[in-house]
Amino acid sequence: MTGLGTALRAETLAWRRSAVQRIATPLLVLLVPVAAVGLVALARSGAVVGAGAAKLAPYATGDAATTQLVAAGQVLSVAALLATGFAAAAAFAQPLADGRAGAYFGLATPRSTVALARCLVLLGWAAACAAGAVLLAVAASAVPSAGLGAEAWAAGGRALVAGLLAAGLALPFGAVATATRSPLATVGALIGVVAVTQMVVLVGGGAWFPYAVPSLWTGMGGPAAASAVGPVGLLLAAAAVPVGLAVVAWQWRRLTDV
Template sequence: MTAVANLGAAFSVEALKLRRSVVARVATLLLVLLVPLGSVGVVALARSPRAVGATAAKLADYATGDLATTHLLACAQILSVAALVAGGFFLAWSFGRELESGTAGALFGLAVPRGTIALAKCLVALAWIAVCVVVAVAVTVTASAVVTAGSGASFVGAWAGARTALVAGLLGGGLALPFAWLATVTRSQLGTVGGLVGMVALTQIVVLLGGGSWFPYAAPSLWTGMGGAAAAAAVGLPHLLLAAAVAPVALAAVVQTWRRLTDV
């Protein structure tokens, strides 16, 4: 078999595993349903009479401005984190399950090289996250259009917000790839999830210390305005490119690590 045929065969197998994965099904529902509901819901809460005291202060950014634009702003902020978490959980399952249980040895008996299998796993995960992000943004736009129907609100700003949400979600999904490498070296689903939680906590600390713009796991969220207007203005193209570079580096590391796996 040629390299392309090997990759195609591995991709088909991994795509089948994805379709049958309970983890992927739950994560898909969370991304394509809860993200839009949360985006519209948080804006509705911010503009309702119930938003008083501490709640009003926390939701102040969503209380004013064009309604549709604010919906997509909230979507971008939520997706920047949700895509990372969903992707991290799925990759922990995809890589960690087989290595943890020892069933990966059967895969290595196939004609398809180990590195190709790892590459297919990563590509399937990235494709799945990308589709979920696109659908989540589309559902948010649709929900926003329904909510704002008859109000005369303009969707000009909303389209720019949709682009921001797409970029933030895709960056978040790419940032999940290092956890495929972590699952490979730890051979543990739980250990990988622990690493994901630790990274989220570390990101909060880095942001508090003022280094968030150059920290790949913080830059996309800050860019969407999660840390305020001043923090968003501090994030530029170099910071986003640094965050985007994590995915190909992690992909190369995962493939190389799988090529060297011997004792499974």
């Protein structure tokens, strides 16, 4: 535990100083509430017609605060996956790609412990960003509405859980980053999974495909698709965290400096 605590402190400091963190944090925290409010406002403005209006139709009716928080969950379910996936590419692949791998062999702390600490730091950062984004979305929805109803609070809670699930689903890309030692290859794999997710949803398997579950659960595919996501689908999505932790720790235990 002492070694893990030391690794957590070191990895936290390194991540705080990371350029990726400094760019991704404000983008993730601010993008979600801004996009949610903007989508609802645009849908209700009447300024969009044709195909665009049809796509925005779900945001054009109902309680504005609830709709904004539903939209926040939908945006966060995608943004958290992408942001945490990019973070994993930077945190795991870049040190191996630029030749710093040899330094890990001189540490008293086992490499698997370092990898575990790095994963936990990324998850903690992503969870904090998701919470901050949802809090801002709640505030942006509550002020003009003079408070939130039960449905709005439920939508906000679902948005937070969806963001956490999406962040956890990015953790296996730390394993991809370690295996390829390439940030670019890791990002390519992330984009490939997003594309595959779209195809799985099109053929009707999204409720069982972990990478589709958070966005479908928030209603991105419509009410019917959201209701099809059950406890099993949510558990499959959540399983990405322990699986990712175990695989990355195993990889780093067997890591070589070549």
